[in-house]
Amino acid sequence: MKILIVEDEQHLADGLRFNLEAEGYEAVIAGDGDTALELLDAGKFDAVVLDVMLPTIDGFEVTRTLRGRSDYTPILMLTARGRAEDVLNGFAAGADDYLPKPFELEIFLARLNGLLRRRQWLETEAKTPSVVVVNDREIDLENLELRHGDQHVRLTLMEAKLLRYLIENEGRAVSRKVILEEVWQLQEDTDTRAIDNFIVRLRRMLEDEADNPKIVQTVRGVGYRFIS
Numbered sequence: 001m002k003i004l005i006v007e008d009e010q011h012l013a014d015g016l017r018f019n020l021e022a023e024g025y026e027a028v029i030a031g032d033g034d035t036a037l038e039l040l041d042a043g044k045f046d047a048v049v050l051d052v053m054l055p056t057i058d059g060f061e062v063t064r065t066l067r068g069r070s071d072y073t074p075i076l077m078l079t080a081r082g083r084a085e086d087v088l089n090g091f092a093a094g095a096d097d098y099l100p101k102p103f104e105l106e107i108f109l110a111r112l113n114g115l116l117r118r119r120q121w122l123e124t125e126a127k128t129p130s131v132v133v134v135n136d137r138e139i140d141l142e143n144l145e146l147r148h149g150d151q152h153v154r155l156t157l158m159e160a161k162l163l164r165y166l167i168e169n170e171g172r173a174v175s176r177k178v179i180l181e182e183v184w185q186l187q188e189d190t191d192t193r194a195i196d197n198f199i200v201r202l203r204r205m206l207e208d209e210a211d212n213p214k215i216v217q218t219v220r221g222v223g224y225r226f227i228s
Contacts, residue, residue, distance in 0.1 A: 050076065092198065095158075
């Protein structure tokens with residue numbers, strides 16, 4: 001498998017490449033965001049290890065750009081900015097996982113391997129079928145895709161996990177705090193309104209009128225309720 005390492009600290013980038021190659025991966029280094037986007041545009045990678053603080057454009061913008069052009073290569077963000085708000089910003093941009101620096105090599109490799117097997121997330125205690133239909137939209141949770149007529153929309157792993165959680169708890173009011181803990185395993189105090197960014201995107205995908213939601217409903221003072 002081919003991994004793109006986007007890291008401007010040369011010694012760290014070289015160390016990651018050395019260890020990935022020792023594990024049998026092919027690894028390529030990009031030292032800034034623009035170079036990373038050029039490499040991803042020119043060839044296929046199986047995953048991206050992406051620093052946030054980069055020259056030219058930062059890792060959040062690299063991720064948003066990739067997702068905006070329908071490139072859903074798995075992204076593992078690496079950064080010294082490890083606050084819960086930063087983690088959520090990474091997820092909101094479209095990252096699949098987020099590992100604060102400093103980190104242990106074994107943890108890094110485990111998280112990367114997890115991304116490369118990301119479709120297996122559905123099999124872990126999953127009550128939901130791999131394909132569900134909501135409001136005439138066919139949602140393929142295994143292949144991370146929503147289909148509605150001729151429209152095909154890619155889901156990020158985080159969007160799919162949130163949607164699965166809401167479906168499995170249909171009819172129940174679930175709080176933002178519970179969503180953070182159950183879906184993303186974030187235990188730290190944080191501004192839970194960050195979850196609203198994900199809800200807005202799900203409404204645009206699922207609702208006939210995103211500004212007048214009938215499926216992903218707001219429960220004032222609590223959080224959200226899913227009604228199919």
